[in-house]
Each structure stands twice: as structure tokens, then as C-alpha cells.
Amino acid sequence: MFASIIASGLAAGAIYALVGITYNTMFSTSRVMSFTAGQLAMLGGVFGSLFTLKLGLPVMAGFLLTLAGCAIIGIITEFVAVRPVLKSLDQHLYVLSTLAVALMIQQVAAIKWGTEPQPFPRLIGLGSGIWDEKFWLPVVACVVTIVALEYLYRRTLVGRAFLAIAEDNFAARAFGLPERNLRVASYALAGIIGGVAGFSSGELLLAFFANGALLNFYGFVPVALGGLGNNRGAVIGGLALGLFQQAANFLVGGIFSSVAVFALFIMVLLAKPQGLFGLSTARRV
């Protein structure tokens, strides 16, 4: 049982971490927390199943099409729900506009795809038991994503521009960085990361429209605990959350594991609203 807890805990944790990174990627360039993060991961599963099972495309082609689809959804989010409300960030209208877009995505998925979980194809066919690919694929996807992001942020010009904007939007614009295009790019990137999360976890979570809302919450917990925009915090928080949740799941049962996660989330946030690794809040007066 211990091995199962570790396997499923790491798998779930990796998915939560990826959704958390999706949140952070959007947040870093726009200061907006978007309700679409979980929906992007849900779409990763739905698109994956659609392209590979329903349309019978090869896995690789299905994967690339899925990422492209999620990237487009990410870009649409930026245009429809983020750009118009950035002027008045302090009014927090983005909470409502991104919620609206997330609901639309979820509703279209429910109606067009169906409200029942649908199967996801076996991608490679490697491993069984606790070494089944459905457990290690999300972990691999998470590691690859982190490495790729590190490479992007540290070694490429675009990545450094992302960091600059995340660090100080005004200064970055003063230096002539194309802030708007970079923001669109970051939303596309967030879509891709969400798509990776959904595609790699398809065998574990299936192609199910309700995964969006679920991942929205479980993906936000590591972000909140780790501090906004802090990818390292999101990964540590995500893995810890996955292990904690699966341990509770195996030891006391599914319902109480959700209650335990929720209670933990609320208590940590009440004690440290800025998250465990976050910085304290700005001056008010």
C-alpha cells in the first residue's frame, strides 16, 4: 500500500504542480490569476482523447494538435478575458472575466464531449502495477516541463524578457520590450503547459469535463501555499499535496481526504496569507 500511495501521490502531485505552473505562467506577465488554468488541463485530456481515439491520429500528432489547441484557448483567454480588464487591475474584474471564460469552456466541453468520463488511449504501453505509465508519465512530464522552462528563462532572450516583465512591468516597457506580445505568448505557453498536464494525466484522470473544476482547485492550492508566481513553491507544494491527499485517500477514504486538503489549505492560508514561500504584501497607505 505504501508503494501505491507514493506512486499515485507523486502522479497526482505532478499534475497539480503542472496546473500550478500554468497559473504562475499567466500570472507572471499579467498579474492575473485565471480560472482557466484547470480547464486547460481538462482540455488536454479531452483533446487528446478526441484526436487519438475518436479521430484515430498517431499519438505524436494527437499530442501536438492537443498542445496547439490548448495554446489557442490560452491566447483567446488573453484577448477576451484578460486584456480588457488589465487597466483596472485593482478592481479584480479578472476574477469574474476569467471565471466566465472558464465556465464557457467547461460548458461547451460538457455539451459537445459529454458529461461521462471517456477513455484515454494507452500512449506507450510500458510498465504495470505501480510502475504503470499512468503513474510515471505525469511525473516525467512535470520534470521535462520544469527543465524546459528553466532553459527558456535562463538561456533564451524571450525567456529573459518574460522574467523582466514579471519582475517590473513598467521598467520592462520603458526598455521597449513588446509587453503585449509577450503577454500573449505567455498565455499560449500556459496553454501548452496545461495541455501537457492534461495529456500526460489522461490515462489517470480520463477525458472528463469535470476535471477542469477539480484541477482548478487542486492546482491552485500549491500556488497559494507556495506563493504567487513562485514555480519552485508550486512544484514542492504540488507534490506535497498529492502525497498528502493520496495518503489520506488510502488511509481514511476519499471524502475525508478532500476535507483534509481543504482544511489544511484554509488553515495554512489563514496563518500565512502570502503563502509559505511568498513575500509579504505591499504597503497599503
Add this chain to the structure above:
Amino acid sequence: MTAVTATPPRDETGRLRAILPKLAPFAGILAAAMILPFVSNDYWALIGTRAAIYWVLVSGLNLIVGFAGHLAIGYVALLTLGAYTTSVLAAGNVLTAVEPFAALAIAGCVGAVFGVIVGLPALRLRTFYFAMSTLGFATIVTQIALAWQSVTGGGIGIAGPEFPSPFNTAWGYYYLCVAFAAICTWLSANVAHSRFGRALIAIRDAEVAAEATGISKPRMLVAIFLLAGGLAAIAGGLFASLQTYITPDAFTFDLSILFFIAILIGGRGSILGPMLGTIILTILPEIAAPLAAWSTFLYAVLLLVIVLVMPGGIAALLDFQNRRPLASNRAIVPRPVALAECMGRNAGNSVLSLRGVTLSFGNVRAIDNLDLDVRPGEIHGLIGPNGSGKTTTLNVISGYYVAKAGTIRLGDKLLPQGRPTLRARHGIARTFQTPRLIGEASVLKNIMIGGTIEGRASFVEALLALPRNRRDERTLNEKARALLAVVGLETLAEIRADRLQHSELRFIEIARALMLEPDFLLLDEPAAGLSGDEIERLAALIIAISRRGTGLLLVEHHADLIFDICDSVTVLNLGRVLAAGTPAEIRVHKEVVSAYLGG
């Protein structure tokens, strides 16, 4: 003398005439609800009942979302809780069965308690976090309802309570629910139009200023969370009876969205708007039957349109008064003489004194070992170059910052540091460098905020509009109007504050601070952005205030104003006192002249 007579206290009939146009739409909706049974069939009874039940919940939630501005998305959780509590108690499958109405009342109490538990995170968490935590709660309640089979019947469900005759027919039950809805409208309107409702909006739009007027956010929020939770649970009990049989499936997240979006479509800080929103959203899927499956999608589209195109919602559409253009050549003509009629004389002689106050941000010493005395009836100027620590000093006095060392005393009492909400009770009021007002509220309401702690009625008295609350309202209203006349803006009483000019906002802030009849008034650059004439009038007003025995601490860059009206002046440089003394001494002080005044 003329100031008060300029706005005579209205008599009862005048008051009624003013309120009547606002009541008319509610009366119209009620009348339409009453005649619905005579013009339609049982199908509409179901829809009408549903709309009434939803409104019972939304009327409470509106105070949280629309007034306090907290984005509680997952309120279906409390509907579920109320539905199951009522059903389980009425069915008697756990304890002995109780009467449906008693079960409903108990559910209301349980809902009130959980309303606070769900709401508690709002005391510390910001918007998106709070939205998420209510969302998480909604998921959990449904899961518990599914899993706790011995009580809730799990996925199979449980029968809803059946109310006794005459409420067991479709129309009988409809009238019962409409009665509940009408009472809830009355209750929420009472709260909204009391000092509690204004305080909620103040916390939403001008939290820092709300603290300076002594409004305590936790107490306000807990009160409305109790109310909203109770109402939501009662709505749940009614909902269970309407459904006759409930399963966890009946409480989809879509319902939560409906409640939440009804309020936003209706408009923040309004009651009529969300009520219309609730009715529209309940009927919408019914009249467009093929779209029923797409109803949540429609709600989401509506939400997006509202946010992007008309953030004010229905309420802003209906707000005809604020669409009339304002006169463009308005002048602010304060009547300082009238101050005597609305402000008592400060008889105390305790001195506000700072000793050795030190504060640093990181490695920067913002204030360094500052001594300062403000005496009653004295105008004390605080000047210095930018970044010399003037505003920071005000912020330490008003409790926003905690000094690293040193004491602040009022007479022989030590003022607790870092507790801004306690300052108003000590008779210390202030204004801000950028005016912090509630843009969406009328000028009069903005000023009434300043007197929030003077109200005597409790939340329950306000909820039920008992005499003591009505007396509070009358006193606050009259005093605010009188002070508005003192600062010379009485013609703008009913205008939304965000339509005014900057200079007018400065005077409104002063009027708001005077509502407290403060012993000490801290003014942060009151003359910034004012014209020459306006500065002269401001000076006369400040002098008049000091004559009432109020001690004023004036942070200002206009050296002329400082030297004209101040009794003593302290000059700061890099957080230290560079010089202190009378204006005449400061004017010729060598270092001050070279460092600051120039010449």
C-alpha cells in the same frame, strides 16, 4: 446660521415623498407576484416559487458580494446544507421528527454558523483566494452529502419536508415563498440603508479610510455572514420542499453561478438590480426552452458582457439621477461660521504627544527619534522636503504603522500602536493625501461614513429597523447635511462621489472627518490641487475648526498657508526634526531656509 436652514430637516411626509419613487419598483414586483396565480398555470407557479426561493438566498449573498465586495462563488454549499438539515430534521431519520417550520428555523441557525465558517477566510484572504476557498467548500459539501448515506441517503437522496396546509398546494407554497422573499427584501434593505450597509461599502472601496473612521472589518463581516448563511439555509429548506425529493445532483455548481451572476448583472450596492437579475436568470432558460442545456453557458456570456461592457449592471442603467450633467462652474464656498451649530466644543485639554518615535523601512530610517506635541485648539504645521517622513508620521499616529521605538500619548493615556480602527474612538480623525472616498456612493453617504461609530443601534436593531436605528439614521443624516453645508457642497449631496472634482473631494474628506467631532484632526496635504481661492477658504475653515478646540496637525507643501495659519511648526528632514517653533522663528531659521525654503 444660514447653513442649517439652507437644508431644513425634512418632515415625515417629505421623507416619504423622497423614498416613494425608490419603493415603487419593489411594490410593482410584489404586485406582479401577487397576481401571477390569476393569470397563469401551475408551471409558472413552479418558476415563480423558484425565483422567490433563489431571491431569499441572493438577498443575503448580495450583502456579501454586492456590498462588501467579497467574491463568494460557492454559495450553493449553504443551500445544500439548509436543504439537507431541514429534510433530515423533518423526516426524523436521525432525531425525532420536528415540524417543518421548526426544522426550517433550526436550519437557518445551522446555516448562520456555517456562513461564518465559510466566510472566515475573507477576513484575511484576497479576492481570488476567497473565491477559491468558497469553491472548495462547495465541492466538499456535495461530497459529504454523497458519502454520509445514513443521514443524507447518499446518491439515492431523501424526501424534502412537506409544509402543512394551506402551503401544500402549488400556489399556497408559492405565496409562502413570496412572503419569505418579501421579508428578506425588507431585511436586506434595512441593513443596506443603515450605517452597517454603508460601512460594508466603505470596507469594499476605501478600506484604509474605513479603518480610520473606526469601522472594524471583522465585526461587520461576521454579522453579514451570519445573516447571509441563515437566509441561504432557509432558502435551502424551501428549495427541498419544492423539489419534494433531494439528491446531491440537485445542487449543481450551476446554481451557485446563477446566484453569483444575478448579483453582478444587477449591479453592486443595489437591491433592486440583483432582484431583477435573479428573476431574469430564473425565467431565461424557461422561455428559451431549446437553450435550457446551454443556460450556464448563457450565464457565463452574460457575466463576461457585464464585466467588459457595463460593470455597473442593471442598477447603473436605472440610475437616472446620476446621468444628469452637473453644473460646470461650481464653486466651493464653505461657511465656517456654521460649524458652531453642528460641532461641539472640545473641552478636553489632553495633548497628543509623540516621544522618540522611530520607524524604518528596511535600512531607511523614515522617522528618527521624533518628538512632537499637538495641543487642543492649536494648528500645528508639519513641513519638510519630499521623503522627510511627514505622511509616515501621520500614519504612525493613525496606527497604520507600528513605530520601532517611542510612544504616542493622548494626555496620559498610551495609544496602542498598529490599531487604526481604535483611533476614531480616541477622537482622532484624518484625511488622506489622495482622497479615499467611495466613488459609487453619494456624497452624503460618504460623509455619513465618518459617523459610523457614533451609531447606537446594534446590527439586529438595524436589521429590523427598530426605533433606535431610525434615530441613528436621522441624527447622522442631519449632521452630515449640516457639515456638507459647512464645507459648502450641500447642492451635491445626492451625487455620486466619483463624478466630483478633485478639490471637492478634499472638502468632502474634511467633512467626513468632522462627523466624529474630533479632538484631533490630521490633514495630509489638504491644499494640494486646490486653486488659490480655494486655499484661502480652506484656511478659514481650518481656523474655524481649531476655534472649536480641535488640535490640527497639518502636513502641507504650501509654505504660505503654513506660515499664515499655524500656531507652531515642525520641520522634518530625512526623518529628523530640523527645527521647531513658531512660524516667525521658522521663517528665519537658517538651516530651514537653506534646506527647504530656498533663498
